[in-house]
Amino acid sequence: MSMRQAMIISNPSSGKEEAEQYVSQVREILESQQYEVVVNETAGEGDATNYCQSACKDGCDLVISIGGDGTLHETINGMMDQDHRPRLGVVPLGTVNDFARALNISLDPEEAIRQLRSSQTHIVDLGKINDRLFANVVAAGSLAEALFSVSSEEKSKLGSFAYLKEGLKDLVNTPANHLTIEYDGQIWEGESPLFLAALTNSVGGFEKLSPDAEVDDGLIHCFVVRNISVFNSLTLGTSLFFGSLKDHKDVDYFTAKEVHVRSDEAIRTNVDGEEGPALPIHIRVLPRHIEVIIPEEV
Numbered sequence: 254m255s256m257r258q259a260m261i262i263s264n265p266s267s268g269k270e271e272a273e274q275y276v277s278q279v280r281e282i283l284e285s286q287q288y289e290v291v292v293n294e295t296a297g298e299g300d301a302t303n304y305c306q307s308a309c310k311d312g313c314d315l316v317i318s319i320g321g322d323g324t325l326h327e328t329i330n331g332m333m334d335q336d337h338r339p340r341l342g343v344v345p346l347g348t349v350n351d352f353a354r355a356l357n358i359s360l361d362p363e364e365a366i367r368q369l370r371s372s373q374t375h376i377v378d379l380g381k382i383n384d385r386l387f388a389n390v391v392a393a394g395s396l397a398e399a400l401f402s403v404s405s406e407e408k409s410k411l412g413s414f415a416y417l418k419e420g421l422k423d424l425v426n427t428p429a430n431h432l433t434i435e436y437d438g439q440i441w442e443g444e445s446p447l448f449l450a451a452l453t454n455s456v457g458g459f460e461k462l463s464p465d466a467e468v469d470d471g472l473i474h475c476f477v478v479r480n481i482s483v484f485n486s487l488t489l490g491t492s493l494f495f496g497s498l499k500d501h502k503d504v505d506y507f508t509a510k511e512v513h514v515r516s517d518e519a520i521r522t523n524v525d526g527e528e529g530p531a532l533p534i535h536i537r538v539l540p541r542h543i544e545v546i547i548p549e550e551v
């Protein structure tokens with residue numbers, strides 16, 4: 254009988270650059286489960302995608318991503334258009350780690366590694382934006398550009414809420430952009446500084462930003478901010494922490510399976526925390542697309 258194959262994809266630059274020690278811990282667990290293990294360290298952009306693509310083509314059973322949301326995003330992109338998609342395990346080393354948060358995977362890497370022994374998995378939705386996959390969120394608009402331009406160092410120094418406030422400090426004059434959003438046969442048209450399309454309940458480290466989003470509901474949860482003043486006062490904090498962004502009077506909320514966003518203005522997007530394509534974008538959900546190891550329920 255041939256052995257089961259596992260690939261570890263590790264970004265040595267992620268987090269506090271402790272990936273190396275984690276790789277050996279993960280390898281030990283996988284070998285104790287009778288996996289034959291291949292370790293691939295990324296050296297730069299695109300590597301995680303290429304490694305995961307070969308894992309798919311080689312019929313690998315399991316891929317473990319050790320790194321931040323950027324590494325995870327690149328890893329899942331290796332699964333695009335592949336008939337065989339390995340199970341996925343996640344060891345979060347980034348500052349935000351939305352995907353791990355949404356699946357209750359520990360944000361402590363050592364604990365997340367122990368959780369890889371779990372026999373439980375969850376089959377989750379992925380999203381497709383133009384010709385790429387995403388795991389978590391697409392953001393578009395002037396506010397998205399400002400928010401996501403905060404560096405990792407600033408984020409870890411300040412924490413999610415603080416960095417948000419920091420990022421927003423100079424934004425009172427952030428222009429709204431004219432957006433046309435077509436979703437499942439309906440149209441939203443108007444001025445907005447921020448459009449968010451979330452697959453999970455965790456966006457930018459805020460675990461309750463999109464509380465109704467289940468990882469396997471087959472839906473894209475969309476938020477259109479109509480007025481920057483949503484973000485002006487502490488109501489921002491309260492809205493986000495209590496998960497009522499969608500109920501805010503200046504926010505329109507809807508769910509859809511497919512969304513087109515366009516504008517006459519040049520607007521960039523942010524996808525899973527990394528710079529994404531400029532508008533126009535076409536987003537659709539790929540229901541229950543990959544199987545992810547999740548912690549055992551206690």
Ligand SMILES: Nc1ncnc2c1ncn2[C@@H]1O[C@H](COP(=O)(O)OP(=O)(O)OP(=O)(O)O)[C@@H](O)[C@H]1O
Nearest residue numbers: 266267268295296297298320321323324347348405
């Ligand atoms: N060996 C490497 N050295 C430097 N950068 C790398 C290396 N391998 C991959 N990268 C780059 O690292 C980025 C992904 O980093 P990732 O998001 O996983 O970690 P992080 O920056 O620590 O996380 P976060 O952004 O959440 O703080 C990608 O842009 C990728 O191209």
